[in-house]
Amino acid sequence: MARTTRSAPTLSDVARHAGVSLATASRAINGSETRTVGEELRRRVIDSAQSLGYAPNANAQAMARGATRTIGVVVHDLTDPYFAEIADGIATAATEHKLFLTLATTGNKIEALGDMVTALDSMRVRAIILVGARWKDPDLHRGLHTSIEQYVRRGGRVVALGMDFPGVDCVHIDNEAGASALAEALVGRGYRRPLLLAGPERHSTAAARAAGFAARMAELGHPIPPTHRIGSDFTRTGGTIGMRLAIEAGLDYDVVVATSDVMALGALHEASRSGVQIPTDVGLTGFGDVSTLIDVRPSLSTVHVPTRQLARLGLDLALHGPGDGNGSVTVEAIPVLRDSTPPRTGA
Amino acid sequence: MARTTRSAPTLSDVARHAGVSLATASRAINGSETRTVGEELRRRVIDSAQSLGYAPNANAQAMARGATRTIGVVVHDLTDPYFAEIADGIATAATEHKLFLTLATTGNKIEALGDMVTALDSMRVRAIILVGARWKDPDLHRGLHTSIEQYVRRGGRVVALGMDFPGVDCVHIDNEAGASALAEALVGRGYRRPLLLAGPERHSTAAARAAGFAARMAELGHPIPPTHRIGSDFTRTGGTIGMRLAIEAGLDYDVVVATSDVMALGALHEASRSGVQIPTDVGLTGFGDVSTLIDVRPSLSTVHVPTRQLARLGLDLALHGPGDGNGSVTVEAIPVLRDSTPPRTGA
Numbered sequence: 287m288a289r290t291t292r293s294a295p296t297l298s299d300v301a302r303h304a305g306v307s308l309a310t311a312s313r314a315i316n317g318s319e320t321r322t323v324g325e326e327l328r329r330r331v332i333d334s335a336q337s338l339g340y341a342p343n344a345n346a347q348a349m350a351r352g353a354t355r356t357i358g359v360v361v362h363d364l365t366d367p368y369f370a371e372i373a374d375g376i377a378t379a380a381t382e383h384k385l386f387l388t389l390a391t392t393g394n395k396i397e398a399l400g401d402m403v404t405a406l407d408s409m410r411v412r413a414i415i416l417v418g419a420r421w422k423d424p425d426l427h428r429g430l431h432t433s434i435e436q437y438v439r440r441g442g443r444v445v446a447l448g449m450d451f452p453g454v455d456c457v458h459i460d461n462e463a464g465a466s467a468l469a470e471a472l473v474g475r476g477y478r479r480p481l482l483l484a485g486p487e488r489h490s491t492a493a494a495r496a497a498g499f500a501a502r503m504a505e506l507g508h509p510i511p512p513t514h515r516i517g518s519d520f521t522r523t524g525g526t527i528g529m530r531l532a533i534e535a536g537l538d539y540d541v542v543v544a545t546s547d548v549m550a551l552g553a554l555h556e557a558s559r560s561g562v563q564i565p566t567d568v569g570l571t572g573f574g575d576v577s578t579l580i581d582v583r584p585s586l587s588t589v590h591v592p593t594r595q596l597a598r599l600g601l602d603l604a605l606h607g608p609g610d611g612n613g614s615v616t617v618e619a620i621p622v623l624r625d626s627t628p629p630r631t632g633a
Numbered sequence: 634m635a636r637t638t639r640s641a642p643t644l645s646d647v648a649r650h651a652g653v654s655l656a657t658a659s660r661a662i663n664g665s666e667t668r669t670v671g672e673e674l675r676r677r678v679i680d681s682a683q684s685l686g687y688a689p690n691a692n693a694q695a696m697a698r699g700a701t702r703t704i705g706v707v708v709h710d711l712t713d714p715y716f717a718e719i720a721d722g723i724a725t726a727a728t729e730h731k732l733f734l735t736l737a738t739t740g741n742k743i744e745a746l747g748d749m750v751t752a753l754d755s756m757r758v759r760a761i762i763l764v765g766a767r768w769k770d771p772d773l774h775r776g777l778h779t780s781i782e783q784y785v786r787r788g789g790r791v792v793a794l795g796m797d798f799p800g801v802d803c804v805h806i807d808n809e810a811g812a813s814a815l816a817e818a819l820v821g822r823g824y825r826r827p828l829l830l831a832g833p834e835r836h837s838t839a840a841a842r843a844a845g846f847a848a849r850m851a852e853l854g855h856p857i858p859p860t861h862r863i864g865s866d867f868t869r870t871g872g873t874i875g876m877r878l879a880i881e882a883g884l885d886y887d888v889v890v891a892t893s894d895v896m897a898l899g900a901l902h903e904a905s906r907s908g909v910q911i912p913t914d915v916g917l918t919g920f921g922d923v924s925t926l927i928d929v930r931p932s933l934s935t936v937h938v939p940t941r942q943l944a945r946l947g948l949d950l951a952l953h954g955p956g957d958g959n960g961s962v963t964v965e966a967i968p969v970l971r972d973s974t975p976p977r978t979g980a
């Protein structure tokens with residue numbers, strides 16, 4: 287590192303070397319929203335920049351162009367494989383567009399969403415992708431609405447993945463249809479008495495899955511009694527607690543239906559701890575089909591959510607969608623039955 | 634959104650409203666490396682900005698201050714729980730400092746590291762944290778060395794996590810000592826004939842773990858013959874292939890020692906597919922103790938790497954370290970024996 291003491295060349299050095307004004311050098315290198323530079327002049331400036339070893343400043347380019355080469359992504363928790371897969375999917379797709387991803391995690395604090403949007407706004411990210419569920423609680427999202435409105439007014443684009451947001455392009459997961467199809471598939475395998483680990487009612491994703499499943503079971507002649515519907519957290523711990531409550535209450539059921547994979551894994555853990563054999567005693571299903579399920583035994587029946595497709599559609603909308611909600615699309619969620627729900631006879 | 638058509642106020646509007654020059658308004662709002670603004674004047678500008686609804690531009694602040702409020706983080710693959718945990722750890726710690734994380738993923742293309750550093754450099758990120766192993770191949774890292782040198786020359790700070798990098802502050806994992814302690818623990822449980830899924834020799838992390846393990850086994854009187862050392866990829870597939878090769882070759886061993894958890898999970902999958910019972914027939918160990926192991930049965934013996942601590946130390950060094958390699962620290966890796974390596978008798 288012999289050159290450490292030499293200071294880095296500035297844009298003024300480049301302008302002087304190329305014999306142009308600073309404004310022209312800036313337009314040639316950083317681009318401009320309104321004015322262009324002739325090709326010959328541009329070439330001369332670029333050549334000077336290269337021979338001097340000048341490195342362009344992406345922030346200067348961002349100010350000149352009005353937006354950066356970054357996409358803001360807000361997730362709740364990267365250690366949840368569902369969020370990690372989506373973030374990785376967006377990052378991979380972004381790389382193809384030579385874009386980067388600025389990541390904000392809320393640490394599962396829903397009320398932090400608005401602040402995250404405002405901070406990403408101040409960085410002039412080109413678009414913001416919000417990943418996660420919506421809570422049916424207007425107060426929780428009030429700050430978020432204001433932040434989004436301000437960002438959009440300045441020309442920002444917001445996309446919501448797996449979340450309904452009025453006036454914003456969304457990629458919806460068809461949770462109700464997926465859960466409904468799961469109910470059919472389970473009845474087809476002989477299950478009649480599900481225990482539904484429904485998650486919190488105010489959590490839009492959990493609620494849609496629970497509603498779709500319960501409605502179809504009722505249509506098929508096997509309505510779920512209120513006792514068999516447990517509203518613990520939409521987390522691994524929520525799955526553990528829901529399962530423990532059911533075991534302690536001595537409930538009778540032939541399959542445990544969790545509204546997410548991590549809840550199902552929590553339930554599996556608690557069942558094993560309490561001597562309930564899965565799938566011998568009761569079946570078990572999750573929702574999401576996160577990639578880490580590959581190492582779980584028995585292999586977990588679930589509803590496949592195409593996270594890679596979700597991520598790619600989200601980035602497409604962020605870059606090219608109308609940005610007003612009219613670009614919204616829906617991806618299908620499809621049941622995948624594995625070893626945790628073998629066919630039952632004599633129900 | 635009734636105000637959508639009104640254009641957003643500019644810094645000039647704020648200056649006019651406060652009755653100050655544009656330069657003063659900029660210094661009051663964006664800060665400056667060299668000049669400050671009196672408190673009364675600053676207050677007047679801030680009040681004008683608030684009453685007009687002006688949102689500061691973080692890129693302008695970055696240019697004024699010479700660095701942004703973002704930390705660049707480069708990982709290979711977010712769907713690998715090891716990288717997801719570290720990225721989440723850095724993001725969480727960064728939030729406490731009101732910093733954001735701009736994430737670059739290489740998609741496991743080692744040679745892309747240099748380009749990622751250059752791109753993050755052009756965004757003037759405050760520091761760059763590189764996560765992952767080093768390859769013992771000078772050509773692969775040549776571009777990376779140049780990119781780092783340029784970034785550092787401009788005052789950037791680089792930290793390497795789990796990777797040795799000359800002239801840069803590193804957070805080392807004591808892989809050799811952890812693997813050595815694992816060898817002792819396994820011998821203590823009666824294991825004598827390990828099959829070592831060593832990973833590629835040029836991969837610094839895999840090599841350190843394999844070397845530490847093999848050296849201690851030899852010291853304890855159980856040297857590993859070359860036939861029992863397989864150099865497949867440092868991935869889940871590498872674990873699967875290594876296990877298949879050992880089974881096909883009809884090798885005799887009492888424990889499979891993989892140099893990473895995902896390799897161990899690949900080996901577990903292949904063993905189960907081929908009718909080899911773990912842990913009844915042979916034991917199995919991984920390395921890393923990623924959080925997703927919690928749902929794997931039998932519970933996997935491994936060497937715990939404190940990823941949260943790694944992430945936190947990495948951010949501390951990035952913000953406050955000397956930046957010249959003298960800030961380097963080492964974290965311990967400690968064996969944790971679980972159900973996949975029960976005590977053996979009659980070895």
